[in-house]
Amino acid sequence: MTRLAGSSKLLRAMNESATLALLLERGTLTRAELRELTGLSKPTTSDVLRTLTGVGFATVIGHTSGGPGPNAEIYAINPSAAHVAALSIRDVTETAHPAVGAALGDLTGNVLARAEYDLEPSDPITTVVSTVEDLCRRAGLDRGAVTHVQLAVPGSYDPAGDTIRHIDVAGWNRPGLVSDLAGRLDTTVGAENDVNLAAIAERHRGVATGTEGFALLWFGAGLGCAIDLGDTLLRGVSGGAGELGYVPVGQSGKDLQDLVGGPAVLALAAEHGYHARTPEAAVAEAVSHVDGRARTPADPFLKELAERIAVALASVAAILDPPLVVLAGEVAQAGGSVLRDLVAEAFHGATPLRTPIAVTALTDDAVLLGALDAGLRAVRDSLIDSLRHALAPA
Amino acid sequence: MTRLAGSSKLLRAMNESATLALLLERGTLTRAELRELTGLSKPTTSDVLRTLTGVGFATVIGHTSGGPGPNAEIYAINPSAAHVAALSIRDVTETAHPAVGAALGDLTGNVLARAEYDLEPSDPITTVVSTVEDLCRRAGLDRGAVTHVQLAVPGSYDPAGDTIRHIDVAGWNRPGLVSDLAGRLDTTVGAENDVNLAAIAERHRGVATGTEGFALLWFGAGLGCAIDLGDTLLRGVSGGAGELGYVPVGQSGKDLQDLVGGPAVLALAAEHGYHARTPEAAVAEAVSHVDGRARTPADPFLKELAERIAVALASVAAILDPPLVVLAGEVAQAGGSVLRDLVAEAFHGATPLRTPIAVTALTDDAVLLGALDAGLRAVRDSLIDSLRHALAPA
């Protein structure tokens, strides 16, 4: 329901925005292709591109060749027009300080620097600032080149109250932290739940590429769920939809946390003779047995685990009816396709639903990559509508 | 991410659209108010309004008075610019023909005619056409005045396959039915699940007015769930999200249908000595006892029912974390605030979630009213973007 009104200046702004958006989406385009895509005339397209190159958002990256006539200029986004720092704040169990995974990317998504930190206890602001500074040092960039910092947090961010909630790392739940960071860094700062970010990564580089929407179930130390609606994530009222752990299991008073939470899985593994330090290790061990013994009857531990996961899956699938469900998190990753098949079997046996099930395709740090993707999107959106408001022709 | 590009014609179209949208939303506006809201200049606003009145979308409805200076003209939408027929197709248990509730509304939402039909078996097309014709007759309108027909169906509509699915009335599941109807009636035709439409009514005229989003749980003969995201409904992959009945209840192999479906409620009532023909009748009887006896301990039937409903509610609330959950359908309506309070108690006892719970505020036919609201929105949207494409200045 865009009910936008304005004058010829708005028109110009819209045409510039549209052109920039197309360049961001497609990577490289010639003037003729842009003309086709925007529907604008030759002179207008030229003029818009002149402005975009003038302010440094786009550049000529090369020339076509081969056909008759002059070689057309190929335009692309200027990768250095903006940079994004992504930080994954990890809850390292009982310690008061977080471990941090971090990456620095340019506007086209290239990763310019990446590092892991195991920081000594300190103020969150110091943690973030020094991390960003170190990333810039590694990439040989000035800190001012970073325009957006995206945080992945093991909790939920409530933008209304400007507070990170349900986070277990000291100092991070202070209201106003995010805007203080923005002021201190002189960038925009975004914070988002880690599972939601993993879902974003799954859409951009995983098994959910191109799907209309999907639900991602996270099985790790904790339990989580992200709901992708195609172009947005469904966030609950407090910024944390997908509190899967609270889904009741019948009227027993128990919930899914008691069934497929990290400790529950560990306990179940122990019952079946798998003694490991983490649930994913137990699952990995069970899977390796199965893989070795070819097509023997399923391992009873995995079978029971799959049945429990199927309960969680069926709850989500029945309520949302998504085009796809992705199993992710350390446990699901360790279980791989063996676990997936068992889950599918249990799921089909228990309900008439036929939702497709996939295991995450991301072997790298999905949360961090998702944070980078989300940060990129934020920066791109802000570039696009920076043109809508102010415009400074060279 | 509107990446719209175009020429001055687009600009004019946008300004007309914006003006029309504002008129539809606010009802009546003076030129000065429109100027303020759109940001357009005086001459442009005048010009746009001239066009809108020229094509018959808007009319001068009166004049201001009292202040100094000339009396400003008050503009409003022309109610007769479009008409919507809403039909609620009801599954009358074992019969092969449906009962139909129907209403005819004008563009401002006024109901011009309303009727109930208990049709003899016939082709769906005949059913719909004759119903629409009868509505027009009652309202004293030509059939050509109807621009959109909105169907409420006890099933789900799959627009991709142009098929109404999961419907138990003979002839209605034929692929292509909806587009055939559109051709036969010479209108646009929409079909939508009845519970979803009840949610739309709840947003427009019920307890969900103004909320950011909500989940509506439907307890009647069947079990349903609609998810309102603020400006859209969440539809599943097959057009039917909210197959609440399939949510598993633990690993027992049972699901919510076995817990709070119509037959289950009826059976539970019988166990507690309430023998009625329908579940809502049983609930109504139990509630009337409670109401009489003031603050006595809760009726055990209602208490158990509330606990079961709380399980359904908790599943939905945990996965979606909506700002509000509305209990609707015949059973919830019969239970009223008595049942609501019991559900809230059970819900709070079983989970840490604190989602607000409300009972539907609609005593009238929510499904039919929702169909009217949905039809109106469809017509309004199509009017608004009819201006975007073609435009015929007088």
Added chain:
DNA sequence: GAATAGATAGGAAATCTGACTTACTATTGC
């Protein structure tokens, strides 16, 4: 020589600003 990329020039559509006319209210003066 044919075809294409990009620039230039002229014209059309839509907007805005500022001045102008008209209509209504309120105050002042008799």
Added chain:
DNA sequence: GCAATAGTAAGTCAGATTTCCTATCTATTC
């Protein structure tokens, strides 16, 4: 109490501005 006058606001008109498009032109490449 009535009438003339001053002030304010609605809506139109005219000129300037912005932006875009069509058509033409030049230059380049195969």
